[in-house]
Amino acid sequence: xxxxxxxxxxVFVFIxxxxxxxxxxxxxxxxxxxxxxxxxxxxxxxxxxxxxxDGGLYGELIRNRVxxxxxxxxxxxxxxxxxxxxxxxxxxxxxxxxxxxxxxxxAINSALTTxxxxxxxxxGGRAGIANEGYWGIPVKPNTTYKASFYIKGLGSTPPxxxxxxxxxxxxxxxxxxxxxxxxxxxxxxxxxxxVYASGIITLIKSNFWKKYELQLTTASDIKPTADARFVISTxxxxxxxxxxxxxxxxxxxxxxxxxxxxxxxxxxxxxxxFLRFPGGNFLEGPKLTDAFPWKITLGPLxxxxxxxxxxGYHATDGMGLLEFLEWCEDIKMEPLLAxxxxxxxxxxxxxxxxxxxxxxxxxxNEIEYITGDIHTYWGAKRAADGHxxxxxxxxxxxxxxxxxxxxxxxDGRFAQFNDAIKAKYPALKCIATIGGRDFLGVRxxxxxxxxxxxxxxxxxxxxxxxxxxAHYDNYDRKGFKxxxxxxxxxxxxxxxxxxxxxxxxxxxxxMERNSDLVILSCYAPLxxxxxxxxxxxPKAWQWDSDLIGYNALTSFGSPSYYVQKxxxxxxxxxxxxxxxxxIPTQTRPATKKDSADKKMPQPIPGMFYVATKDTKTGKIFxxxxxxxxxxxxxxIELNGATTLSPEGTIVVIKGDKPEDTNTIDDPEKIVPVxxxxxxxxxxxxxxxxxxxxxVLQINTIK
Ligand code: AHR
Numbered sequence: 001x002x003x004x005x006x007x008x009x010x011v012f013v014f015i016x017x018x019x020x021x022x023x024x025x026x027x028x029x030x031x032x033x034x035x036x037x038x039x040x041x042x043x044x045x046x047x048x049x050x051x052x053x054d055g056g057l058y059g060e061l062i063r064n065r066v067x068x069x070x071x072x073x074x075x076x077x078x079x080x081x082x083x084x085x086x087x088x089x090x091x092x093x094x095x096x097x098x099x100x101x102x103x104x105x106x107a108i109n110s111a112l113t114t115x116x117x118x119x120x121x122x123x124g125g126r127a128g129i130a131n132e133g134y135w136g137i138p139v140k141p142n143t144t145y146k147a148s149f150y151i152k153g154l155g156s157t158p159p160x161x162x163x164x165x166x167x168x169x170x171x172x173x174x175x176x177x178x179x180x181x182x183x184x185x186x187x188x189x190x191x192x193x194x195v196y197a198s199g200i201i202t203l204i205k206s207n208f209w210k211k212y213e214l215q216l217t218t219a220s221d222i223k224p225t226a227d228a229r230f231v232i233s234t235x236x237x238x239x240x241x242x243x244x245x246x247x248x249x250x251x252x253x254x255x256x257x258x259x260x261x262x263x264x265x266x267x268x269x270x271x272x273x274f275l276r277f278p279g280g281n282f283l284e285g286p287k288l289t290d291a292f293p294w295k296i297t298l299g300p301l302x303x304x305x306x307x308x309x310x311x312g313y314h315a316t317d318g319m320g321l322l323e324f325l326e327w328c329e330d331i332k333m334e335p336l337l338a339x340x341x342x343x344x345x346x347x348x349x350x351x352x353x354x355x356x357x358x359x360x361x362x363x364x365n366e367i368e369y370i371t372g373d374i375h376t377y378w379g380a381k382r383a384a385d386g387h388x389x390x391x392x393x394x395x396x397x398x399x400x401x402x403x404x405x406x407x408x409x410x411d412g413r414f415a416q417f418n419d420a421i422k423a424k425y426p427a428l429k430c431i432a433t434i435g436g437r438d439f440l441g442v443r444x445x446x447x448x449x450x451x452x453x454x455x456x457x458x459x460x461x462x463x464x465x466x467x468x469x470a471h472y473d474n475y476d477r478k479g480f481k482x483x484x485x486x487x488x489x490x491x492x493x494x495x496x497x498x499x500x501x502x503x504x505x506x507x508x509x510x511m512e513r514n515s516d517l518v519i520l521s522c523y524a525p526l527x528x529x530x531x532x533x534x535x536x537x538p539k540a541w542q543w544d545s546d547l548i549g550y551n552a553l554t555s556f557g558s559p560s561y562y563v564q565k566x567x568x569x570x571x572x573x574x575x576x577x578x579x580x581x582x583i584p585t586q587t588r589p590a591t592k593k594d595s596a597d598k599k600m601p602q603p604i605p606g607m608f609y610v611a612t613k614d615t616k617t618g619k620i621f622x623x624x625x626x627x628x629x630x631x632x633x634x635x636i637e638l639n640g641a642t643t644l645s646p647e648g649t650i651v652v653i654k655g656d657k658p659e660d661t662n663t664i665d666d667p668e669k670i671v672p673v674x675x676x677x678x679x680x681x682x683x684x685x686x687x688x689x690x691x692x693x694x695v696l697q698i699n700t701i702k
Contacts, residue, residue: 023685024634025581028611028622031640034575035516037612040273042568043333045486045522046324047280049311050494050541051529053319055134056550057263057327060318061145061247062131062230067091067114068306069314074116076132076537080233082192083125092117092241108150108209108243111296111305115150115243120234121175128233129242132190135531135540136226138249138552139187139196141218147230148213149245153179153203153238179238180205186231187216187247196222209243216247226552244301253330257301257318262555263527266548267331270565274334276397276485276522277324281310283338283400284345291340294321294366298385310345311542322382325370325391335391336431336520337370339363341399341413349405352412360420367396367425395520396421397431397455397485403440410434415448431455431483437475453519455485459545462503462658463588465489466627467604469506472514482517486524489560492661493544494528498670498691499658500545501559505625505693508567509610512623513575523547523564530664549664556667559660562653563693566672570621570651570695572612583607584628607632607688618700626688633687638698641682645699648680654692 046052054060063069063076072091079089092106093114107113120127131137155177186198197216204210230247234240251258252265278292285291290308297304297320309315319327328335342350342359350356365378370391372379379390398417402410410433418430432451434444441456460468472482489496489503496504504523511518528546533539547561557565585603594600606628613620626632638644651674662669677686680698688694 022582024583024607024632025637026609026622026624026634027579027581027637027639028620029577029579029639030613032577034577037512037571037573037575038515038519040334040520041512041515041518041571042270042272042564043274043276043336043520043522044267044270044272044526045276045280045524046526047278047282048309048315048319049280049282049525049543050527050546051134051313052525052527054313054316055529055540056527057259058316058319058323059248059251059258059260060316061133061137061249062245063134064131065245065316066112066243066306067116077116078130078132079118080126080128080130080192080231082127084122085120085125085127085235086122087118087120087127089129090117090119106241109302111303112150112243113305115241118240118242119175120237120240123178123235123237126233126235128231131230131245132536133226133228133230134552135529135534135537136552137187137228137230137247138224138226139218139222139228140224140249140553141222142220143249144215144217145187145197146213146248147185147199147216147246148211149232150209150211150243151183151203151232152207152209152241153177153205154207154241155179156239175237175239177205177238178236179203179234179240181236184231184233185214185216186233187218187228188231189225190227190229192231196228211244224553246301255326255330257323259327259330260555263548263550264330266555266557266561270561271568272331272333274336274395274520274522275324275328276336276338279310279338279400280486280524281345281400282315283340284343285310286345288342288344288348288350290344293317294369297321298369298381321366321369322385322387326387328391335370335393336395336397337367337393338397338400339366339417341402341410341417343399343402343405343410343413347406349407349409350413351409352416356413356416360417363396363417364420364424367393367421367428371425393428395429395431395453397433397483399433401440401457402433403443405444408444410444411446411448414446414451418449418451429453431485432480435480436482451480453483454480455483457485458487458507459490460503462489462491462499462627465503466506466608469510469605469608472510472518475514475517477517481519484511484518484521487521488523488525488545490545492558494530494541494546495549495556495558495662496545496547496560497659497661498559498655501563501653501670501693502625502627502658502691504560505563505567505623506608506627508563509608509623509625512567512571512612513610515575523560551664554664554667556662556664558662559653559655559670562670562672566651566653566693566695567623570623570697572614572619572621574613574615576611576613576620578609578611580607580609584630584632586628620698620700622696622698624688624694624696626690626692626694629690631687631690633685635683635685637683641700643701644681645701646678646680648677648699649674649697650677651695651697652689652692654689656691658691
C-alpha cells in the first residue's frame with residue numbers, strides 16, 4: 001500500500017486490521033432453499049457518451065460524414081493540395097433561403113442539407129479532401145473497407161452583372177467544369193507518404209448528386225496503425241461537392257452499418273441479459289427538442305441528419321433504434337427501452353395532461369416499432385427497414401433520473417405514461433425513475449401509481465460501495481422490485497482500477513444475494529474512447545470511470561469489466577444462504593471532515609461473499625471478495641451437502657495494489673485466471689489472495 005502524505009490523499013486507502021486470530025469462516029447452508037436468482041440480473045446500459053458509438057462501437061470511420069458536427073467549420077476535414085495544385089474547402093449549407101445565390105440547391109434532401117465544397121482552382125498536382133477519422137483511421141492488414149460518398153462536379157458560373165457593369169456575385173475566377181473523370185479514393189498515412197489502400201471511381205458528367213461505392217483492401221504485410229487518413233482526390237480543376245462520406249471496416253456478423261468486432265466480442269463474453277438504451281442523459285437531451293429522435297434514426301443513412309446529443313458533441317444516429325435492437329439480437333440480449341417522458345436536462349418539463357399526449361403517442365409508436373407485427377403501422381415500417389420479425393420487449397423505463405425535475409411533475413407524467421402503455425401493452429412492465437432509495441429516488445414520491453419496478457442509481461467510491469454492500473439485505477419485499485439501472489465504483493480514469501473493481505464486486509455480492517428484489521442491474525457508463533486531446537480534436541471522453549476502453553485500433557476491459565464478466569458467467573439459479581464469521585475488518589483513515597463532524601470512521605467488513613447454486617447441474621458458485629491487503633485463510637463449510645467432488649475450479653482477479661489497472665498499452669495486467677482446485681469437501685480451507693475477487697466452483701454430485 002502506498003504511504004499517505006496528506007489526510008485527504010489517505011481517504012480511500014484502506015487500513016486493514018485483523019481483529020481476531022481465528023480464521024474467517026463461511027458456512028453455506030444447502031438445507032434451506034434460498035431465493036431465486038433473477039435471470040436478468042446482469043445486463044448492460046448504453047448511451048452516446050465518451051464517443052460510445054461515433055468513434056466507438058458503431059463501425060463508421062469517417063468523422064463528421066454529413067458535415068453537421070459544427071455549423072462554422074468542416075471539423076475533422078482538411079484540404080489536400082500537392083504539387084502545383086491550389087484548392088480550398090468550405091461548408092455549404094444547402095438551405096436555399098439562407099445562402100448566397102451560387103451556393104443554392106446543394107441539399108440532397110431534408111436530412112443532408114450541408115455539404116463540403118472543394119474548389120480546385122489550379123491543377124498540376126493532387127487536390128482533394130482528407131478526413132482524420134475519430135482520432136485516426138484504423139488500418140489493419142488484409143482488410144477490406146467499404147467506402148461510399150455522394151459527389152457532384154460543377155464549374156463556376158461567370159459572375160452575373162448589373163446593367164451598370166458591377167458584379168452581383170463575388171468576383172472569383174471562372175472555373176470550367178473539368179470534374180468528370182477518375183477520382184481517387186485512398187486510405188493513407190497522415191503525412192500522405194504511404195498509401196495503404198486505394199481505388200478509383202469515375203465521376204460522370206453530371207450536375208446532380210450521385211452516390212459512388214467502392215471497396216479498398218489493404219495488403220497483408222502492413223503493420224496496424226491509426227496514424228492514417230481517408231482521402232478523396234482529383235487532379236482536375238473544378239468545383240466538387242461531397243456529402244455522406246462513409247468508410248466501414250468489417251463489422252460484427254457482417255452487418256451493413258454495423259458494429260466493431262472487438263468491442264462486440266468483449267460484450268458477448270459478458271453474457272449480458274439485457275441492454276438498457278438509449279440513456280441516460282442521451283435519452284433526454286439538453287432541451288425538450290433534443291430528446292433521442294428515434295423516428296429520424298431509422299432507415300437509410302441518407303435520411304438521418306443526426307442530432308445534438310447530450311454530451312457536447314453531435315450524434316450521427318448511425319446507431320439508430322433498429323441498430324440498438326440488432327445489437328441486442330447479435331449478443332442475445334433483451335432490449336430494455338427507455339422512452340422519453342417530457343423532462344429535459346436543462347430543467348424544462350411538460351406537465352401531465354393534454355400537452356403530454358404527443359409524447360405518450362410517440363412512446364407507444366416506438367414500442368410498436370419494436371414489438372408490432374408487420375400488419376401494424378410501425379411494425380410494417382420495421383419490416384421495410386429490413387427486420388420483419390418483432391423483437392421481444394418486457395421492460396419500458398419512463399424517462400431517466402426524473403428526481404432532477406424540481407417541479408415534481410414526474411408523479412403525473414409517470415402515471416399517464418404507465419396507464420397508456422399498460423392499456424395497449426398489458427404485459428409490459430413500466431419502470432419508474434424515482435421512488436427508490438438512491439439519492440434521486442428520494443427526491444420525489446409517486447403517489448398516483450405504484451410502480452412495479454424502480455430504477456436506482458449509485459455512483460460512489462470503493463469505500464462507500466463496500467460500506468453499503470448489504471444495502472439490499474433489509475429492503476421491503478412487499479413493494480416494488482429494483483432495477484439498479486446505473487451504478488459504478490468511480491476510481492480510476494478513463495477506465496476504473498482494481499480498487500474500483502473490489503468495490504464493484506462487494507456491491508454485486510449484495511445485489512446477487514438479494515436478486516429476488518434486485519431483478520435487473522447494469523453498470524454505467526459502458527464505453528469510453530480513451531484518446532487524449534490532440535491539436536485538432538478534443539479529449540474523447542466526458543465521464544471518468546468507465547468499463548470498456550478503446551482507441552481506433554484496439555479495445556480492452558477494465559478490472560471492473562472482468563468482475564462483471566465473472567459475476568455474470570458464473571451464477572446459479574438459487575441463492576445459497578451463507579453466513580460469515582470472524583470476517584476481517586478495514587477502517588479508512590479519518591478525514592478533516594470526520595474531525596469536524598466529530599464522527600470517527602467505523603470499521604467495515606474487509607471481505608464480501610455470496611453463493612448461488614445451479615440446481616440443474618449441481619454446481620455451486622462461491623464468490624469471495626478480499627478487499628484487504630492480506631491473504632485471508634478462510635474455513636469453508638457446506639452444511640447439508642450431499643456428495644461433493646474434491647475437484648473444482650477457481651477464477652481469480654487480483655493485483656498487487658489497489659491502483660493497479662489495465663490501459664490501452666497494458667490491456668491485460670489484471671485479468672481473471674482460472675485454475676483447478678483439489679481437496680474440496682464438506683469442510684475445507686482456502687486462502688484468498690490480497691486485493692482479489694474469486695469465484696470458487698464446487699461440483700456437487702447428484
Ligand atoms: O452514466 C452517466 C450519466 O449519469 C447518465 O447519462 C445519467 O443518467 C447519470 O446522471
